[in-house]
Amino acid sequence: MQEIKPRAMRDVFIESLRVKMAEDELIFFLSADFGSPALDKLRELYPNRFLNVGIAEQNLINVATGLALEGFKVYAYAIAPFITMRCYEQIRVNLAVLSQIRPMCVNIIGVGAGFSYDMSGPTHHCLEDLSIMGTLPNVTVFSPSDYSSAERYVDETLKIGIRYLRFDAKPLHNIDAEEINVINGFRVVKEGSGSVILSTGFMTHKAVEYANALKTLDENIGVIDLFLPSNFNYDALEKVLDNYDTLISLEEGIGKAGGLDSKILHFLNSRKLIKSFTPLAMQGAYSFEIGSRDSLHEHFEMGLQNVIRVLKGHNG
Amino acid sequence: MTLSELLENKANEIRKETLLIHKRAIETRVASSLSPIEVFVALYYGGVLNYDPKTPLWEDRDRFVISKGHGSISMYPILADLGFFDKSELENVCKPGSFLGGIPDPIIPGYETINGSLGHGLGVASGMAVALSAKHSDSSVFVLVGDGELNEGSNWEAIMFAAHNRLDNLIVIVDENKVSMLDFTKNILDISPLAARFEAFGFECFSVEGHDVTSVQNILLSAKEAKNKKPKVVLAQTIKGKGVPFLESHPLSHILSLKPDEVDEIIRGLDARD
Numbered sequence: 001m002q003e004i005k006p007r008a009m010r011d012v013f014i015e016s017l018r019v020k021m022a023e024d025e026l027i028f029f030l031s032a033d034f035g036s037p038a039l040d041k042l043r044e045l046y047p048n049r050f051l052n053v054g055i056a057e058q059n060l061i062n063v064a065t066g067l068a069l070e071g072f073k074v075y076a077y078a079i080a081p082f083i084t085m086r087c088y089e090q091i092r093v094n095l096a097v098l099s100q101i102r103p104m105c106v107n108i109i110g111v112g113a114g115f116s117y118d119m120s121g122p123t124h125h126c127l128e129d130l131s132i133m134g135t136l137p138n139v140t141v142f143s144p145s146d147y148s149s150a151e152r153y154v155d156e157t158l159k160i161g162i163r164y165l166r167f168d169a170k171p172l173h174n175i176d177a178e179e180i181n182v183i184n185g186f187r188v189v190k191e192g193s194g195s196v197i198l199s200t201g202f203m204t205h206k207a208v209e210y211a212n213a214l215k216t217l218d219e220n221i222g223v224i225d226l227f228l229p230s231n232f233n234y235d236a237l238e239k240v241l242d243n244y245d246t247l248i249s250l251e252e253g254i255g256k257a258g259g260l261d262s263k264i265l266h267f268l269n270s271r272k273l274i275k276s277f278t279p280l281a282m283q284g285a286y287s288f289e290i291g292s293r294d295s296l297h298e299h300f301e302m303g304l305q306n307v308i309r310v311l312k313g314h315n316g
Numbered sequence: 317m318t319l320s321e322l323l324e325n326k327a328n329e330i331r332k333e334t335l336l337i338h339k340r341a342i343e344t345r346v347a348s349s350l351s352p353i354e355v356f357v358a359l360y361y362g363g364v365l366n367y368d369p370k371t372p373l374w375e376d377r378d379r380f381v382i383s384k385g386h387g388s389i390s391m392y393p394i395l396a397d398l399g400f401f402d403k404s405e406l407e408n409v410c411k412p413g414s415f416l417g418g419i420p421d422p423i424i425p426g427y428e429t430i431n432g433s434l435g436h437g438l439g440v441a442s443g444m445a446v447a448l449s450a451k452h453s454d455s456s457v458f459v460l461v462g463d464g465e466l467n468e469g470s471n472w473e474a475i476m477f478a479a480h481n482r483l484d485n486l487i488v489i490v491d492e493n494k495v496s497m498l499d500f501t502k503n504i505l506d507i508s509p510l511a512a513r514f515e516a517f518g519f520e521c522f523s524v525e526g527h528d529v530t531s532v533q534n535i536l537l538s539a540k541e542a543k544n545k546k547p548k549v550v551l552a553q554t555i556k557g558k559g560v561p562f563l564e565s566h567p568l569s570h571i572l573s574l575k576p577d578e579v580d581e582i583i584r585g586l587d588a589r590d
Contacts, residue, residue, distance in 0.1 A: 093430055
């Protein structure tokens, strides 16, 4: 099998957007002093449609609003916890609320979803965004698991709407799966029987890893990648879940607090589906432990052993 | 009648209309809405703003962002008078089904943005100014903020941004009425001297007696015309609750309401001045 280098979602997305900028003069890119190799090229080519607003996320969102009200298709770019939580009220008031009256195209790009910046500690861990961004009316949350998904979403971001793009910071391999389809909001990465992991973002990679490891235990676990965790198609997912009676959700986010697990519970409840469901997410307090992403997963009981425990428990 | 007299008469008329709206809708912030009346009149009747009441989002209009939205109930009679909506709507402020609420929303023809939460307008206006410049538009962006509102740090992010990016199509108007919600601004978080602070950040600063409508008009026109790579700030020295002696020197004027008979008495006093 041909080895393809892992790539950062942001670089692939920005490269693709840069191509669009050649033909669409309404695309405007704002950064809160956050870069990437791909962005260096973009701002060199389009200095009149790129602005670094400085380390000022509140103003980043407000300036983005002003540009979008004037018809520009705006991309606001910064580190994920800062571009969501530092300026949450700006997003709520000027984007979620105002866009209901005055339609706009604004794409909030946050880099560093979940434990992406594993070594940087709790200020850089982004664990609340699925919940707080997903609760805003008129805002679509996009949580891709690989760079091809990020690239495929570029066309969507040129449409009227407010979107939060939750990118992982680490270069990642593409996942071997069908291309994303925004009508469904999820994709089947691996078909299984009996048990299935529903994951988003980076955790889809872990879900695949766990599913492969579990083959040795004669478990044929399915994996579903929920890349629109607040906007997936209930009919389509219900159909896919016919094959499974045990569901596990896997997310780098705070559990029982409005994130992926809560979205799935709402789905199960609204469809009156009776299935075993175990959410694996961060529980308890923040972590100051210096350690790898895998060690953080272990710390928060989201690792392979935890999945095995869930399956054993279910199987009696 | 000279233009100055016309503007003064209009300001007096709008002040009375604003008080009558408050009489019908006691939820409205009357003191905060009385201080910027001459600014509004100068902008809309003094030839400062380009606008089209029949096409509120006309591409070539000047943008006017009212960041201290709660204190702009006095815009309602102006927008009605100019034909943005029917005057009869003024009878329905804060009534179920009306689009005229206690805090103006962008569902009102003539309002550009969402208001009510402070510290947003200046940054949004800065984004508009960048956009208009990028589109090679001749339109200007005016934004009204309160002096108490300038305690919000997001304003200063925008002030740095506007000066750094040389947004000379941006004119900030500060309704410097010197009273916040619970006290005089100087007793809460003093931001004086405002002129020196704005100048230090790179703005061109104008100061004007905010209830002298002709002076306000002239200063706003000058600020709009000056294309010198600097954003402008007009510090309008105003009085919160202007026209209502009981409110004019009261540190809690922001949260005070007027009884119907008090409104009638004040209006009689204003009529006597006509």
